[in-house]
Amino acid sequence: MVNVTLPDGSVRRFDSAVTVAEVAASIGAGLAKAALAGKVDGRLVDTSHRIEQDATLAIVTAKDAEALDLIRHDAAHVMAQAVQELYPGTQVTIGPAIEDGFYYDFARDTPFTPEDLAAIEKRMDEIVKRDLPIVREVWERETAKKIFAGKGEDYKVQIIDDIIAPGEELSVYRQGDWFDVCRGPHLPSTGKLPKAYKLMKLAGAYWRGDSKNPMLQRIYGTAWAKKEDLEAYLFRLEEAEKRDHRKLGQLLDLFHFQDNAPGAVFWHAKGWSLFQDLINYMRQRQAAAGYEEVNTPDLMDRALWELSGHWLNYREHMFTTQTEDERVFALKPMNCPGAVSMYAQGIKSYRDLPIRMAEFGKVHRYEPSGALHGLLRVRHFTQDDAHIFCTEEQMEQECKDVVALILDIYKDFGFEDVRIKLSTRPDNRIGSDAVWDKLEGALSSALEHMGMPYVLFPGEGAFYGPKLEFVLRDAIGRDWQCGTLQVDMNLPERFDISYIAADNSHKRPVMLHRALFGSLERFVGILIEHYAGNFPVWLAPVQAMVLNISDKQAAYATEVVAKLRAAGIRASADLSNNKITYKIREHSLQKLPYLLVVGDKEMESWAVSVRVRGNQDLGALNVDDFIARVNTEIRARN
């Protein structure tokens, strides 16, 4: 006797063990047809799964959120079958469901072409049409290895050896002639796969994610429960593309890149306005938080980098120069050695601490060519960096203050959802384990006392200390690390810096490295995508554009612009001999916050007709009233 409890609380009795499919059938023919899987005592299983004892059961259909992963995973299998049917000799490796879709990695000598994708997708349609039952089988390990080895599937043999733990049940899913090692669960048949999938792109990917391994060919696809969802997803992608900071950067005349300066930004006047606004903003916030600002050299002797440990641990990322006198200099990839050198000037007392030393330092890192990506990944960037020198006792409070400052600053840009990562000691590191224990403890305890959730990333810290990373998600769903907070006792040690303690002894200060925006270049890029180019008034490079109706008002328009500028508003006039509709269109496309139309009527009464971004018409306003309004908005940063 088996009692199956359904989600509505009702209980069904069966004389003996039943499958999920049979339970579904007992409820109704429609449900039996719609059943994709079951959830038995909270565990996702195939519809063929046999329930042996009393259990709760939910039938999973395409309507359930859990179904999406199954659909995507099945789509991966169907794609792999299609590929192997079309291109014999291709080896399969792994093919998981991922966010929004799936991929499968193949090993094959000849590369797939974009035309192949269309053919593969067509074959997938056929396999779905064949409606092959998907059957779970349990194989004996050695037999499985022999069978896959016999098919020339070397990667599958490796997967059985390395990934499936001894003693773990080895399941194989079969659909028609095709089968794959897989944990499952899967849909009942290929025909249950909704026709809402699409192959998206080709990519290379290292076997098991290691760049020392051979490169496989990955095919990405997307799959959904219904066609409308697929269409909505494709629409989302298009919308995301529209706010791509590289496109908007060109459209809005913010910056450009050139072949002869890969990874280096040419900031146009409007982009530089944004950049400077961020720096000015940060200066205000830091001054209020007790920081002082300094500046250190860009180019320093190799010996300094040997002392700091960068020469040994960071060499491959460094730009170096050799001058006529044979000295080797390196462009700074980080600001910290400069900051420590600054601290080392003169004698410090415990009364001086904490010293919060900020620097908008431009750092240079030789990033791998394939990593470059618009403003988000460049080789030369400016950090809103600061180094806090404090006593060991002050360290935790300083960490808390930095975390609070970061989160507060992000709010001014509308970033409320910030994730924190704690990265601990890497293999490549300087300093003793005892020191690392202390440093990692300070960071985690600061977060815990503040009640901040975080995710641990073992082994991902900087070579001189553990770090917190503050991660924002951009418009296209990519995560970008912005702020960072690192605690460090190693550089103070290496540079032998100290302070005179209250008991007159020499003590070693602790050093905190922190950046809030991280890279100004990257942060501008993120903001462009975040705002889709519609910058709030306080950041907009051009805050108001005065448009005259005809030549008659040219002098008036110029006078209004002068008045606005005198009031601290970034304003210009478009005096071109175009119709007002044309001018409005042009500057609307430039996403300006305010368009000010001036004709004869406005000229008579020291007024402007105000058109707000988004086609809102405020009607005629007195120029002084308009100035007051904009300045209020700028001050409020909204």
Next chain:
RNA sequence: GCCGCUUUAGCUCAGGGGUAGAGCAACCGCCUUGUAAGCGGUAGGUCGUCAGUUCGAAUCCGACAAGCGGCACCA
């Protein structure tokens, strides 16, 4: 760095072994204009760079560079 793709006018793109084409922008006229593209004309390119095949290369082959999509790496 690795795999694949791309590179034609300021921008978006078409074309394609016999020495280049559209729209928009630019410039010049006309129009003097009231809330998202008024009309006409002119000019603009050694088709990413360097080699090679060919009577002839922007087109075919190769190398390199940059960019794009991923992977790896990372602020």
